[in-house]
Amino acid sequence: MDSDNDVTCVLCEMSVENKVTGALSTKEEVTAHQNCLLFSSGLFCRESPQLDDLFGFSAKDVLSEKQRGRKLSCKKCCKKGATVGCENGRCQKSYHYPCAIQAGAHIVEDKENGQFGIYCSRCKKSKLGLSDDDSNSSNVSTHNPKRKLDFSDCQKEKKVQKRLIIESDSEPDVTNSEEIAMFAPLEFDLDENANSAPKELSNR
Template identity: 40%
Template sequence: MTSSIGQKKGSSRQRKCGFCRSNKDNECGQLLMSENQKVAAHHKCMLFSSALVSSHSDNESLGGFSIEDVQKEIKRGTKLMCSLCHCPGATIGCDVKTCHKTYHYYCALHDKAQIREKPSQGIYMILCRKHKKTTRNSEVDLEEGVNEHELEPSPPKGKKRGRKGKPRKTNLKGQSEDTRSTSSHGTDEIESSSYRDRSPHRSSPSDTKPKCGFCHAGEEENEARGKLHIFNAKKAAAHYKCMLFSSGTVQLTTTSRAEFGDFDIKTVLQEIKRGKRMKCTLCSQPGATIGCEIKACIKTYHYHCGVQDKAKYIENMSRGIYK
């Protein structure tokens, strides 16, 4: 009897989130645990963590994230102190690039940060108290705080393409969605105990040539992926075909096609941001915003990876269908 109680106590001690070190299921989502019971994390603590990317691997996952990635993020969190409680594990940062505030999910709620969660668009982000202000200001801050290859927004002027131009949803954690992504950025490397790098693909200092925000390649791939359109104001770039087949981009009407390769810049910006947490089925790298049009299928690709995996691309210019 005593032994049994001891085991239960030990088990209960283990059932603490690797990020927030608590078991508050009601605020942080369900506490998930790996089969070997060595890794535990709340659903929301993972969902909003900056460097976690959804995994389509057949290997064991925790809430749709690979166990290995979760362990790396927990390890990264040991050097990140929460702006509210000053304890480690704060892997959730304000999505304004210049802001250094980082939180546990629970602490973000209690610090009155703005939680922005739009599963249909793959948006999971947090704005600290200082930067949440109004919805309009928050959106401006977010757009100013994107990484070096994202685009400056402009008001949408055109109509959506024939395949509705909606961001594809993701099937994770047993949900019935097609594709999933999230917002925040970050890498395993950090520059200080309270700052997280916000670009999943950090370029070397000597690499100054524009790279596509989706496939992360440059003009050397123009022949296969279409022209690399460059927007110098934000050092943003994207290949034509990477934009053309992405699920959430919107083509402009013929009267307003002087923007970014015939695409509304704001939708391309949003799509690049969404792609940061979408791993390619073939190469396992982020930026895979092109999904299979079969609703039950969760495969997502970069344009060139879809070609390599012998996926079928359908183009009907007269009807505006690209899938």
């Protein structure tokens, strides 16, 4: 399902948001999918991930990675911008992250140590002689740990933020209510004065 606007990921140039791509996030006018960021070979987190803050990645770094990807063609779609490289050092294949999934790449996620990578279909762990126990962090080259946020949590947070914006737009006009409160006693006092005047006159 496409997003409600025309915002696209700078790395894969897609606007769709799903469990494959992860949520879109924007910082300093740079928008990208969480998984495109996590699995790009030249990116690492500078800060702890925050919703709507490029998940801890620097906007400048993401633009630099986009520039690097322009020199690389995706093995699946043959278009430029392939920033996700196979973790086998002898393999030269690169992909856009969604293309890597479509091409049957083996995904390596070590959330505890913050390491993410892929092996192309030819370089899957069976061809590298890796076991299930050692297919994670020791075989994934990353500069700094990366942190992944749950896709459903990202979607819930976006809904909460939208609701807060709508509610803030529909708040009552406090200025008008204050003005009514200020003028009400004055009208009441005038009524009292008007009623008391005849009594005083009648006593004379």
